Amino acid sequence: MPAIAALLAAAIFAIDTFSSLDMAIAVLYVVVVLLSASTSDRRGLLVVAGFCVALAVFSYVIMHSDDYDLAATMRCLVSLAAITVTTLLCLDNQYATQSLRSQAALLDLTHDAIFVRDIGGTITYWSLGAERLYGWTPAEAVGQNAIALLNTVFPVPLTNIRAELFETGRWEGELLHTCRDGRQVTVMSRWSLQRDERGRPLAAMETNSDISGRKHAEDALHQTRAELAHVTRVTTLGELTASIAHEVNQPLAAVVTNGEACLRWLGRAAPDIGEARASVERMIANGRRASEVVARLRALARRDEQDQAPVHVNEMIDEILPLLERERLMHAVTLELALAEGLPVILGDRVQLQQVVLNLALNAVQAMALVEEPRRRLTILTRTEERPDRRCLVIEIRDGGPGVPPENLPKLFNAFYSTKKDGMGMGLSISRSIVEAHGGRIAADGIEQGGMLFTVSLPTSLPPKEHAS
Template sequence: MSITPSSKFLIGVIDISERVNAQEALRKLQSEMAHAARLSTLGELAASIAHEVNQPLAAIATNASAGLRWLDRPEPNLEEVRALATRIAADTRRAADIISRIRGMATQRATESVPLSLKAVIEEAVAFLRHEMQAQGVALALDLPPDLPQIRGDKIQLQQVVVNLVINAAQAMAKLPAAERRVLMSARHESDKLIVDVLDRGPGIPAEHFDRLFQSFFTTKDNGMGIGLPICRSIVETHGGQIEAANRADGGARFSFSVPVLQHA
């Protein structure tokens, strides 16, 4: 094609700023809803959180008192005091770690997308739930292969999904004898994604609830808000994955979500 002085061109300009602004507003709304759901979860876990924080603080007070008694002796035992000081330092770090996890869940923050170990994400979220599971008489087991590939995503949001699914599984078994309350969380690598399963031994999901399970404000709990599972779906889909629910053949429910593995250039 030759271009001459008389050649004419038609140039079109499409203003997509309105669409971009709408997409940004939607992302902001999703982030705010996820933050509200995290605060709601923290409210449910308030008693367990208080217990978790109180344990290291009580240990610090006990060890500090013991250290003072050793120092007040006619011949202070500095070795004992040194050992107690070491324990105090360890309990201080433990309390700081607990508070850091709580702050991470409670803080309103911009979404991140960084390389992550899904195994570490799950293990840290489960540590956050340790006392809550004990209080509900639930045995929580993990089956996480050590060689899972990395993913890309937001650690706090993915932990929010884990925490929500585990709490739901535990609450579904509230009417079972304590010895039967078992939750299994496993992860596996399939093709280009990681799949996480949360299995419980509860009564399962009624057939009439499947179509509404991930709809906003649908809940079967007396004081539930109905935003936990919809937020989980939003987070998982934002990470390029999917979430689904099913009943197990041998009883109980299974919630599964997937996230793509990190593709290296």
């Protein structure tokens, strides 16, 4: 292009200087300026324009050095004006072009893929981010139909998207694009509509952010949640099974004990039918109790409402003492009862509360199997306790066993935690759930002389003494 411009300038100079044409030939220098504007920078364009002006003036001097004709002078001035105006326009165009290039360069700084397409969908601008994401260079992408090039998959019909774009000037949503190498990417796409001065749509700029990694992470998280929910259901089923096995074992052990007693009564030389009948009746009662335990545990797992009924705690404790008899005699444990008289009744589920006391007492008896016989003493105490907001009935179960290290006390009521070698770690967890469901509190403390003290506090149906009349 510079060579063509130079030859054209030489030809114009020759014609303007040596021909007899009575025309403003020098005006043709504007063609040289226009040709140079696309290849020269600002300084180069000024040099070319100045050279053209110099050639025009030099040609005028050569031709009219002896006779400064007014018409020739006016033609020369018109030519100079044309060169000057063309140069100024080219400089202004260069400035605008440079400004647009700078703005486009700023768009290339972003990691997002940005491209512009006309109303027909043809790509007119393709950023460096788009090249990095999709793989096509600007030269390959510009002039292509955007939807066909990217094999776009829309979440809703394209007509609906276009309608929203033309109505609001914006659209945003997730799209699925196919890259040059065949790889599919999910992008968060934002469309902005450009309008002319009359409000007619001209073009749309599309900004796409690659969210494929986030989508894969969301899918993985969803899968993990589904698996976790399945594990939770299986774990819950396992906990319920362990709970039922743990709690039902107590009345079933009583059934075995009464069955053995019944056989002994019947095995005598003179069978004692009355005692055998009493043993069978106790077996039936404990069988029903096992059924009630299962029903209560299922209700507890479903978080059903508790069966609120008046419960006399001392009577409730008396009923469970026969269930302790076998374990207590097996381990040679002495039982001490300190049941206060005149205790107020509490409202609750009798069977569940019996399970709590029975579980704590059995744990105490079994824990004392590892200590010397004089220390094997189980104490069950009942009393009332006045608190500012309510009156509580307290049940204390004390043993002389080896106790629990202080650092393990906070874990005693956790599910599946047990200090016994063959323990399932469900009894204390269930006991806490039952007590808390009754509005009470259960606590465990070590004893300095050795052993454990479990305290169950349950609210009574009576107000504190200071408020009672």
